[in-house]
Amino acid sequence: MTLVPGTVRPRRLRTSPALRRLVSEVRLHPADLILPMFVKETLSEPAPLTGMPGVVQHTLDSLLTAAEEAVAAGVGGLMLFGIPEHKDETGSQADAPEGILNRAIRQLHSHLGEDTVIMADLCLDEFTSHGHCGVLDARGGVDNDATLDRYASMAVAQAKAGAHVIGLSGMMDAQVGVCRDALDAAGFPDVVIMGYTAKYASAFYGPFREAVDSELKGDRLTYQQDPANGREALRELDLDLAEGADIVMVKPGLPYLDVLAEVAAESPVPVWTYQVSGEYAMIEFAAAAGAIDRERAIDESLIAFKRAGADAILTYWATEVAQRLHGTAGAGPAGTER
Ligand code: PBG
Numbered sequence: 001m002t003l004v005p006g007t008v009r010p011r012r013l014r015t016s017p018a019l020r021r022l023v024s025e026v027r028l029h030p031a032d033l034i035l036p037m038f039v040k041e042t043l044s045e046p047a048p049l050t051g052m053p054g055v056v057q058h059t060l061d062s063l064l065t066a067a068e069e070a071v072a073a074g075v076g077g078l079m080l081f082g083i084p085e086h087k088d089e090t091g092s093q094a095d096a097p098e099g100i101l102n103r104a105i106r107q108l109h110s111h112l113g114e115d116t117v118i119m120a121d122l123c124l125d126e127f128t129s130h131g132h133c134g135v136l137d138a139r140g141g142v143d144n145d146a147t148l149d150r151y152a153s154m155a156v157a158q159a160k161a162g163a164h165v166i167g168l169s170g171m172m173d174a175q176v177g178v179c180r181d182a183l184d185a186a187g188f189p190d191v192v193i194m195g196y197t198a199k200y201a202s203a204f205y206g207p208f209r210e211a212v213d214s215e216l217k218g219d220r221l222t223y224q225q226d227p228a229n230g231r232e233a234l235r236e237l238d239l240d241l242a243e244g245a246d247i248v249m250v251k252p253g254l255p256y257l258d259v260l261a262e263v264a265a266e267s268p269v270p271v272w273t274y275q276v277s278g279e280y281a282m283i284e285f286a287a288a289a290g291a292i293d294r295e296r297a298i299d300e301s302l303i304a305f306k307r308a309g310a311d312a313i314l315t316y317w318a319t320e321v322a323q324r325l326h327g328t329a330g331a332g333p334a335g336t337e338r
Helices: 010-014 017-022 060-072 100-112 144-161 175-185 203-211 231-242 254-266 277-288 294-308 318-326
Strands: 033-040 056-058 077-083 118-122 165-168 192-199 247-251 271-274 312-314
Touching (some): 010 017, 033 060, 060 077, 077 100, 100 118, 118 144, 144 165, 144 175, 165 175, 175 231, 192 231, 203 277, 231 247, 231 254, 247 254, 254 271, 254 294, 277 294, 294 312, 294 318
Parallel strands (some): 033 077, 033 312, 077 118, 165 192, 192 247, 271 312
């Protein structure tokens, strides 16, 4: 067929806001958005983060208030990260019933457990004195299998505290299967496992290190994926599915849209993505400098994840965007309204 100028006009579908809304391929809904939250044991007041303007480390009290606000806005769920007062070699506060993360889970479960999905980060880096996601062997490397024992114990502690979903972010081999077995054996067959299937060793986690007071010196290149490797994500996907992952994740988000699209094309289970701290910081700081329109950039980044195939998105803007979508919920990405 030859294209006859004047006959084939893609612009025809862009002529009015209503038409653009009608032909929008994907749209954002508040329930697609998951809010990551930080709770820190030693605080008496919430502490703003310099690398993430607008994000704070919470006290248990301010965590509850912010969680209630997020739930009222209709977000899909909450993902909790805890920062303990005492860090040690094995991250003993991670599975201590009175550890800050487990207390926070219990608190949110008792107030909001029926109204939202409570998720907990399952990893040791916030709890270890060396900042690695696992325990170390005699030579200072991260010991995969010794770490799995710690993860199994954390999974059960988080389930006992009331987590509906555990988010396995440590990138240890076999972490999904080991935690599934531990949960089932402890009587928690309904606790959902979300595996960080393709998690890359990324510079975009920079501001998160401040958010969790990370002690890390060095890097995570022996366990997180090399940014050069896309195909490897599908291998990780096969393994996570075989081990029983209920949900899989690609992280970070924007620099890995190709990986997200490939995983979404293959996965029979929901696929989530994490718009990480550095992605948040880039937009906030660029907007503060007057270089970009903040809300449009936020919305465009989120809609890009939907277009690439994400079912849900972890984003520090979850509450704000959910509130904004309320007026237009179901009416397409805010960008189509302009
Ligand atoms: C590890 C973890 C990290 C993030 C979430 N879970 C940091 C890392 O792997 O170094 C980063 C999230 C973000 O940057 O927003 N528990």
